[in-house]
Amino acid sequence: MTLKRKKTRQISVGGVRIGGDAPIVVQSMTNTFTHDVRATVAQIHRLEEAGCELVRVAVPDMASAEAISSIKKQIRIPLIADIHFDYRLALAAADAGADGLRINPGNIGSAKKIKAVAKKAREEGIPIRVGVNAGSLEKDILKKYGSATPEGMVESALRQVEELRSADFHDIKISIKTSDVIRTVEAYRILSEKTDLPLHVGITEAGTLISGTVKSALGIGILLLDGIGDTIRVSLTRDPVDEVRVGFEILKALGIRRRGPEIVSCPTCGRCNIDLFKIVEQVESALVNKTIPIQIAVMGCVVNGPGEAREADIGIAGGRGHGILFKKGNVIRKIPQADLVRVVIEEVEEIERGR
Ligand code: SF4
Structure with missing residues (x-):
């Protein structure tokens, strides 16, 4: 059986192509304090060795944003800065050389702030991932749908995409994760019908090695079989190196990519x-x-x-x-x-x- 993959618009994160005819990319996220440059670089090196192709780091404060420039000098794979709440951290991370930004529509704030991030990303030539999480939807969307429904999450993502587009920013990737397999699959299916932007797929807060692997393999696997997904992240409560291994195992099991024995x-x-x-x-x-x-x-x-x-x-x-x-x-x-x-x-x- 050959998988028919949906053709999405291609973007590039620090030279790694995402979407279109590019291979499905395996990414992970560090769990060190990003401002601890030594520990973060050491973990990224282990991730690189395991085959990780894109790494995301949390940027909860200015010290973490500023640490990106030293981290970047010591690693080979592109680095994405993960920003919540404070758009100024996104600006600082871009200044420090991040290859991409991830922002959360539910907590990044006003359209003005989103536009400022878009302007900075355009100047630096880096893409933005709009990363919706079921746990942090905008208040008006929650009110409209009653809870974080798939439709509500899609509306939240597309609203932010429109904000970015109205600021003439187009290098966008979207993710729309929940910790529930069925809800996540439904959300991505709706989203994929409505956009040709590349999609990052995964089940968030999936859990420990066994439960997280099962949920991720099911959620990511179903979506990949539907032709949906340009980058994947398996999220586990443990060493992120295992996330990369499980990610490749999912791709191997579906005959999408082969890496290692x-x-x-x-x-x-x-x-x-x-x-x-x-x-x-x-x-x-x-x-x-x-x-x-x-x-x-x-x-x-x-x-x-x-x-x-x-x-x-x-x-x-x-x-x-x-x-x-x-x-x-x-x-x-x-x-x-x-x-x-x-x-x-x-x-x-x-x-x-x-x-
Ligand atoms: S290969 Fe042999 S040992 Fe292994 S499960 Fe089958 S019968 Fe048992």
């Missing part, structure tokens, strides 16, 4: 006679930062093992205290359990060298 492994059962959990965990963590798109099957026994292992680039089918190594469908040799992880890693590195 895809590990196929069985759940094990009473037929498994090797310590498969440990082996898979060790293989996964040893290869976590590899970018080579390769399929590795690590299977517990000879029932489904050889079949899966044969289809993968590299495969292991477990036996009693050993595993059979397969490469591109061919049986290579029997390997003692203690050497399996090392051998798989060596095989991946060999394929990498021969690329």
